Amino acid sequence: MNHVLIIGAGASGLMAARTLAEKSQSVTLIEARDRIGGRIHTLSSGFSLPMEAGAEFVHGDLPLTLSLIKESASEIKLLSGNRYQRWKGEWQTANPLEEDWTKLDRALQDLKTDTDMMSFLEHHFDQEHYSNLYDSVKGYVEGYDIADLNRVSAMALKEEWEESNDELQYHITGGYIRLINFLEDKLKAAGVSVLLSSPVKEIQWSEGKVKVLTRDGELMEGDKVIVTVPLGVLQKRDIKFIPPLPDHDQAFAKMGFGGVIKFLFEFRNAFWENKIGTPLKEMAFLFSDEQVPTWWTQLPDKTPILTGWLGGPSAISITKDKKALYQIALQSLSTILHYPVPDIEKEMVNYHIADWVSDPYAHGAYAYTTVETPEARRRILQPVKGTLYFAGEALYEGTAMGTVEAALTSGKAAAEMML
Numbered sequence: 042m043n044h045v046l047i048i049g050a051g052a053s054g055l056m057a058a059r060t061l062a063e064k065s066q067s068v069t070l071i072e073a074r075d076r077i078g079g080r081i082h083t084l085s086s087g088f089s090l091p092m093e094a095g096a097e098f099v100h101g102d103l104p105l106t107l108s109l110i111k112e113s114a115s116e117i118k119l120l121s122g123n124r125y126q127r128w129k130g131e132w133q134t135a136n137p138l139e140e141d142w143t144k145l146d147r148a149l150q151d152l153k154t155d156t157d158m159m160s161f162l163e164h165h166f167d168q169e170h171y172s173n174l175y176d177s178v179k180g181y182v183e184g185y186d187i188a189d190l191n192r193v194s195a196m197a198l199k200e201e202w203e204e205s206n207d208e209l210q211y212h213i214t215g216g217y218i219r220l221i222n223f224l225e226d227k228l229k230a231a232g233v234s235v236l237l238s239s240p241v242k243e244i245q246w247s248e249g250k251v252k253v254l255t256r257d258g259e260l261m262e263g264d265k266v267i268v269t270v271p272l273g274v275l276q277k278r279d280i281k282f283i284p285p286l287p288d289h290d291q292a293f294a295k296m297g298f299g300g301v302i303k304f305l306f307e308f309r310n311a312f313w314e315n316k317i318g319t320p321l322k323e324m325a326f327l328f329s330d331e332q333v334p335t336w337w338t339q340l341p342d343k344t345p346i347l348t349g350w351l352g353g354p355s356a357i358s359i360t361k362d363k364k365a366l367y368q369i370a371l372q373s374l375s376t377i378l379h380y381p382v383p384d385i386e387k388e389m390v391n392y393h394i395a396d397w398v399s400d401p402y403a404h405g406a407y408a409y410t411t412v413e414t415p416e417a418r419r420r421i422l423q424p425v426k427g428t429l430y431f432a433g434e435a436l437y438e439g440t441a442m443g444t445v446e447a448a449l450t451s452g453k454a455a456a457e458m459m460l
């Protein structure tokens with residue numbers, strides 16, 4: 042029987058461990074943080090609801106996620122409420138750029154050879170004449186895909202936009218932590234050991250043998266290893282491979298990994314509901330062109346909580362000072378809602394800022410597809426000498442990129458390949 046070491050106890054590592062343990066493999070999970078779950082991080086105290094510092098939504102009917110929800114007897118809630126948009130100082134009732142977006146969709150349909158989105162736009166749309174379309178595409182791509190317009194694949198965006206269904210978005214009652222706790226229970230029952238607070242710094246390997254060294258000098262030995270740490274960690278080369286893997290290093294660099302800063306603000310009252318001028322009744326989402334542009338509520342749960350989202354290159358370049366970030370977020374809200382900052386502060390009950398860019402065990406939020414991603418991913422997914430395997434959200438090959446589903450699927454696939 043093989044002894045398998047799995048580096049990283051996020052969704053991917055946990056799912057890989059479960060798959061292997063079910064086939065009676067001996068497994069040790071090695072995790073840098075003092076908790077499991079990785080980029081799933083439900084805050085169970087401090088707010089009147091469990092709040093998500095990381096993954097929050099189930100984006101559509103995603104098979105593995107939904108089957109875990111069912112197995113763990115968890116419940117999901119379909120999001121409800123209205124969407125509001127404020128752009129260039131005006132509330133928008135319809136998309137003013139609908140015609141331009143239709144032209145963009147048409148041009149994308151004819152795309153035969155992949156290119157980055159910026160080059161695609163420049164080729165088809167005169168920047169001066171279509172400057173609003175450029176801003177709109179940039180806002181969407183940076184906000185949702187957290188991607189750099191100069192690197193993101195136009196073909197991948199086209200496929201994502203064809204597949205996406207804004208109507209089917211869910212919250213998990215009690216948060217994503219429920220799935221993590223469920224997997225943890227399964228692993229405990231199967232006798233899988235989980236080592237917390239053990240950041241790995243080196244993996245020495247040869248065919249059929251691995252030695253994993255942590256920063257505290259602990260050494261673990263196994264026959265095979267699955268590395269599930271985030272792409273950001275691999276790109277920064279925080280883990281040293283001996284002998285080195287230069288082809289892998291090149292491949293990691295070719296893939297895209299974006300940043301997110303999430304702002305969780307709980308207030309005394311949902312003051313935006315009674316906003317003078319434009320009351321934002323039953324607000325689900327609020328989109329804007331402010332520095333922290335996107336905000337949402339917890340509807341159908343009627344709690345006075347707003348979540349702010351800053352994604353893409355701006356999340357990487359912005360200050361990392363928490364006090365300054367707090368002020369920037371307040372200022373954005375104040376401008377969007379026409380509500381003075383001191384008044385917003387008076388309403389504040391509690392807040393939390395989750396800066397995934399500064400997180401030492403993520404170095405970012407999730408992956409996006411560059412023109413070079415498919416080739417790079419294929420290379421990384423080839424096991425090295427039947428001994429070194431890679432998995433994780435960034436290495437998933439389907440259409441639910443950057444999701445928990447991607448992580449679960451990839452972890453399961455790596456374990457099945459090993460078996």
Ligand SMILES: Cc1cc2nc3c(=O)[nH]c(=O)nc-3n(C[C@H](O)[C@H](O)[C@H](O)COP(=O)(O)OP(=O)(O)OC[C@H]3O[C@@H](n4cnc5c(N)ncnc54)[C@H](O)[C@@H]3O)c2cc1C
Pocket residue numbers: 048049050051052053054071072073074077078079080081094095096097098099100239240241242269270271274279280301303397401402403405406407432433434435443444445446447448
């Ligand atoms: C802000 C944010 C919002 C998101 N929103 C959504 C959403 O709404 N819906 C959705 O489906 N997905 C969302 N995602 C994406 C989702 O969270 C991820 O795709 C998924 O959780 C990744 O799982 P993983 O196992 O691949 O990686 P991770 O969860 O990052 O697990 C990898 C583990 O490796 C550990 N690690 C790192 N370095 C080392 C080391 N040196 N030694 C040992 N361990 C190490 C990490 O601590 C981590 O626990 C979001 C992500 C973020 C950050």
